[in-house]
Amino acid sequence: MAGDAEQRIEAYLSRLRERLRGMNQDEVREIVEELRGHIIDKVASAGISGELTAAGVDAALAQLGSPDKLAREYLTDSLLARAEVTRTPFGILKSVFHWASLSVAGFWVLIGSTVGYFFGVVFILVGALKLIHPHTAGLWAFPKGNGDVEWAIRLGFGNVPANGREVLGWWIVPIGWIGGWGLVMLTTYIALWAVRLYRASRKLDRE
Amino acid sequence: MHESDAEDKWEVQLRKGCLELAILAALWEGRSYGLEILRRLERDSDLIVSEGTVYPLLSRLKALGLVRSEWVTSDAGHPRKYYALTVAGKQRAAEMARTWARFSSSMGALLAPLAKGK
Incomplete structure (x- = not known):
């Protein structure tokens, strides 16, 4: 069960990583690690035993929104910030x-x-x-x-x-x-x- | 129908416009990580915050030099990215808070008769 949950997290994050391609590699790595931590914390706090379940992961991912949308958000925000600086x-x-x-x-x-x-x-x-x-x-x-x-x-x-x-x-x-x-x-x-x-x-x- | 749509849009924009200040304010007392900031905003503000908005916004605030970040290993075993205000971030937050206070007190005077329903 936990394996299935982890697979879902990795599939989401690898899609996000793919969509962020072209951004600074260190930045992408940090974004992915930060969100992985967020998903794990979120599932753990929602579940009864703090265990990673596939349903819990799905709920957490749904709240983050699709990886494509999230990538667009990061890209336009980072474009704006970079351009302003x-x-x-x-x-x-x-x-x-x-x-x-x-x-x-x-x-x-x-x-x-x-x-x-x-x-x-x-x-x-x-x-x-x-x-x-x-x-x-x-x-x-x-x-x-x-x-x-x-x-x-x-x-x-x-x-x-x-x-x-x-x-x-x-x-x-x-x-x-x-x-x-x-x-x-x-x-x-x-x-x-x-x-x-x-x-x-x-x-x-x-x- | 149209009128209530316009009302909704206005309210959404109002909330969105406050989000940056709300995040800086949530960091005023000390460092915090994404989920903690989100919970703080849910608890203490009337903002409807989407998770997919807060993380990119944090990364933008960092690129602008208003916050800095560091990785700290959590009790749960994985690293968490903590954010803290920089000197520039503190100045910006204080400035925004002053603008907010000025704006809200002048609007308050103007809106007082409306709130009484007269």
Whole structure:
């Protein structure tokens, strides 16, 4: 009987461990150990003899909620905490990436923040590379036959394009730096706002 | 129906908003572990606390530097993770408690006529 109870605990914890994959290994180990202790204490205090029974374990696990839900809670809470403490794009992307594996909302936030950070970095790069490639880096306009204009951000590798016109000149340096940093900050704030919103909405769902 | 739904949501949000302060308050007197904190909250507060919320919240408070943790072997034989307030956590709890007191006394004055049912 006790073996059966232990098996149920281990199945729950290994599912949780799997869903927390990607979080810091030490943190995951601590979470799993803490919850194992909680379940054992909970069953022992509810049972008459303090013995681990399968029914007691099931009741304790039900009160904790599904491992998937619990993992989502840990991930969004740890993302928020980490983001509030460090606010680095890499840290945010890493956590949103795990969130994306658990929910559709996370997936869209991942797409949005990847695009935001990508363009932010491109702007910063073009601002920096203009100093090295003064004739080729910058924002370029290419007039097309039908009167439309195609725009391109060029980092300046390669030759001067034949039929294009550089638009901003040296202004690309301050605009690239300020705009790039602005975009990175904006993406960070929007990603954090999305996580907070998601967290708040889930808390209302539960009850 | 809609009205009572909105009322429920408001109450749930009110309780949730208090949870962080309640946990910090439960640790004010000294260190404690998850289940003990949960029981304390069930006994001494009107908060309906879900177990699946408290543990992630504790881990967030730790990441924010408001609590620290240590492992202690229990009489039952397995290790328990004890939490205690850090200096920053004590300051934050005291600050939140002051805000709470100010808020509740001003709301109390405003709500007094409603409580009398007039």
